[in-house]
Amino acid sequence: MESILRTEKLTKVYPNGLKALDEVDLEIRRGEIFALLGPNGAGKTTLIGAVCGLVRVTGGTITAFGQDLYHHWRSARRRIGLVPQELGFDMFDTVQRQVAYSRGLFGCAPDPDRIEEVLRSLSLWDKRKEQIRALSGGMKRRVLIAKALSHDPELLFLDEPTAGVDVELRRDMWRQIAALRERGTTVILTTHYIEEAEEMADRVGVIDKGRLLLVDEKDAMMARMGRTEARFQLAAPLAEVPPSLFAYPLHLEDDGMTLAYRGGDGTGKGRAEVAALAQALAQQGIAYTAIDQKASSLEDIFVGLVEEGAA
Numbered sequence: 001m002e003s004i005l006r007t008e009k010l011t012k013v014y015p016n017g018l019k020a021l022d023e024v025d026l027e028i029r030r031g032e033i034f035a036l037l038g039p040n041g042a043g044k045t046t047l048i049g050a051v052c053g054l055v056r057v058t059g060g061t062i063t064a065f066g067q068d069l070y071h072h073w074r075s076a077r078r079r080i081g082l083v084p085q086e087l088g089f090d091m092f093d094t095v096q097r098q099v100a101y102s103r104g105l106f107g108c109a110p111d112p113d114r115i116e117e118v119l120r121s122l123s124l125w126d127k128r129k130e131q132i133r134a135l136s137g138g139m140k141r142r143v144l145i146a147k148a149l150s151h152d153p154e155l156l157f158l159d160e161p162t163a164g165v166d167v168e169l170r171r172d173m174w175r176q177i178a179a180l181r182e183r184g185t186t187v188i189l190t191t192h193y194i195e196e197a198e199e200m201a202d203r204v205g206v207i208d209k210g211r212l213l214l215v216d217e218k219d220a221m222m223a224r225m226g227r228t229e230a231r232f233q234l235a236a237p238l239a240e241v242p243p244s245l246f247a248y249p250l251h252l253e254d255d256g257m258t259l260a261y262r263g264g265d266g267t268g269k270g271r272a273e274v275a276a277l278a279q280a281l282a283q284q285g286i287a288y289t290a291i292d293q294k295a296s297s298l299e300d301i302f303v304g305l306v307e308e309g310a311a
Helices: 044-051 073-078 095-105 112-121 137-147 167-181 195-201 220-225 269-283 298-310
Strands: 004-012 019-029 033-037 059-064 080-083 155-159 186-190 201-209 211-217 228-234 248-255 256-261 290-297
Touching: 004 044, 004 186, 019 044, 019 059, 019 186, 019 201, 019 211, 033 167, 033 195, 044 155, 044 186, 073 228, 080 137, 080 220, 112 137, 137 155, 137 167, 167 186, 186 195, 201 220, 211 220, 211 256, 228 269, 256 269, 256 298, 269 290
Parallel strands: 033 186, 033 201, 080 155, 155 186
Antiparallel strands: 004 019, 004 059, 201 211, 228 256, 228 290, 248 256
């Protein structure tokens, strides 16, 4: 698939010595939704700022649309949209004027029909004449997205786009992001709601302390790194795991009252082993009163990667 953005050895070191980006190599494919995950201070916003011209990097290169971003910044930036974390607009202006103004900032001719289309797609048309200060937090967030879409970018950055909005608005925004991808827009999303990445992303990257720990297809990552966890609540405590069960990845918890399993992968191996383990317990007369079983989520994988990187 064609590359729309590439960074090579991208580095940012602040005057106080903080290394916000540590030789980041990243390639974004045209038309995909890419989720960049990381804890606070991991370097997500710095990376976005570097591509959008808001942060001057210390080293490395950025190639966007086949051109070196440093030498072709103006033409490339015209094709990039950004929805920042912070609300930044004239609170006393109306929704429609603010969105139209953003289109003009990128050198685009006035197009009332396109502005109407954007506002309607984000359920903002009925609010078009209202001052932004009168809107709810979720609606203000939608205005930020409308401003970013006003000049029809090919590459769109969404930096925590659903922060501070309720579940209903969040899911509505998910639908809007999916619709953008259908139109051919490439979307790079940062989020603290890992369920968003699990819901929407084609690929996922994990960044921590300025280092890119992993980039992979979401489904492949889940299959390779996913695990099954099961806890058997025993009818009577065990002093130790019976030798006949040493083939399974087991340990005892709760003073021997819980037999815990964690193993398998994202292919279903873990579920099969849990079923076999239940049969083995019955055959050996080890009674249990309940089984609590779950598969690893993307959040489990993310937390494990960050903890491993911090070790």
